[in-house]
Amino acid sequence: MDKIVFITGASSGIGAGCARKFASQGASLILNARNVNKLSALKEELEKQYGTEIYLLPFDVRDRKAATSALESLPKEWQSIDILVNNAGLVIGTDKEQEGSLDEWDIVIDTNVKALLAMTRLIVPGMVERKRGHIINIGSIAGDAAYPGGSVYCATKAAVKALSDGLRIDLVDTPLRVTNIKPGLVETNFSVIRFRGDKEKADNVYKGIRPLTGDDIAETVYFAASVPEYMQIAEMLVMPTYQATGTIVSRK
Numbered sequence: 411m412d413k414i415v416f417i418t419g420a421s422s423g424i425g426a427g428c429a430r431k432f433a434s435q436g437a438s439l440i441l442n443a444r445n446v447n448k449l450s451a452l453k454e455e456l457e458k459q460y461g462t463e464i465y466l467l468p469f470d471v472r473d474r475k476a477a478t479s480a481l482e483s484l485p486k487e488w489q490s491i492d493i494l495v496n497n498a499g500l501v502i503g504t505d506k507e508q509e510g511s512l513d514e515w516d517i518v519i520d521t522n523v524k525a526l527l528a529m530t531r532l533i534v535p536g537m538v539e540r541k542r543g544h545i546i547n548i549g550s551i552a553g554d555a556a557y558p559g560g561s562v563y564c565a566t567k568a569a570v571k572a573l574s575d576g577l578r579i580d581l582v583d584t585p586l587r588v589t590n591i592k593p594g595l596v597e598t599n600f601s602v603i604r605f606r607g608d609k610e611k612a613d614n615v616y617k618g619i620r621p622l623t624g625d626d627i628a629e630t631v632y633f634a635a636s637v638p639e640y641m642q643i644a645e646m647l648v649m650p651t652y653q654a655t656g657t658i659v660s661r662k
């Protein structure tokens with residue numbers, strides 16, 4: 411694949427899986443996250459394994475000024491981004507809506523919704539100009555229905571669905587494509603952050619079921635990116651076999 415792929419949140423989990431998959435298929439990568447050490451290690455790994463061209467662009471996606479100047483700083487040969495994978499995201503806590511921390515929810519909403527919108531606003535105009543591009547948003551099964559202790563996170567992922575659908579409408583007269591990938595249970599660092607570092611609680615989320623991996627979701631992201639140009643995968647809900655909804659899971 412002779413394309414430039416920009417991945418936010420590439421230092422871990424699904425984002426790192428996407429970097430590995432696109433690298434294995436010959437794409438060039440712009441990798442973003444805050445943890446520079448993890449990004450550098452991934453760069454070294456992929457350069458060694460696949461000879462991938464990689465440009466690291468570490469910044470906090472919530473920082474609009476940093477995002478703008480990072481994108482402006484891209485050398486000319488890296489500016490024509492073909493695929494934007496809006497993946498960076500998180501949740502902190504499982505508190506009830508009437509009890510949780512507004513400050514933590516600011517972080518969640520700013521990352522999952524406002525930053526995704528800012529990255530889209532910064533990168534899509536160039537795609538429209540070049541008449542080429544694909545925006546792949548990582549939504550969630552959590553966006554389909556709220557569940558206990560997930561009200562704000564579920565709301566952010568419902569927003570990702572609305573932003574994806576809205577962007578697809580706004581781009582309908584262009585060759586650009588928009589995809590919303592909605593994973594179910596995927597074992598990554600996500601749950602460790604959700605449970606504020608409590609690894610035991612995080613591990614319990616995946617007890618008795620074989621969860622998906624970041625690499626599994628990367629396969630679906632790559633599939634959406636590699637179908638013929640006249641096809642648009644609008645949405646994909648992908649979960650483990652023993653999961654039926656955001657809350658209904660059969661554990662053995």
Ligand SMILES: NC(=O)C1=CN([C@@H]2O[C@H](COP(=O)(O)OP(=O)(O)OC[C@H]3O[C@@H](n4cnc5c(N)ncnc54)[C@H](OP(=O)(O)O)[C@@H]3O)[C@@H](O)[C@H]2O)C=CC1
Nearest residue numbers: 419421422423424443444445470471498499596598599600
């Ligand atoms: N795991 C799951 O079950 C599911 C996850 N998802 C979604 O998948 C996406 C990726 O999550 P997942 O891989 O599971 O979790 P991880 O915690 O493993 O990865 C999250 C990534 O987001 C990055 N990130 C977080 N905040 C910021 C920020 N402010 N600026 C830049 N990067 C940031 C992290 O990097 P760093 O800390 O270095 O900045 C990290 O690379 C999220 O949007 C999540 O909502 C959707 C459905 C299921």
Ligand SMILES: CC(=O)[C@H](N)C(=O)O
Nearest residue numbers: 550551552593594595
């Ligand atoms: C982290 C996720 O989005 C997951 N599907 C969940 O809702 O727990």
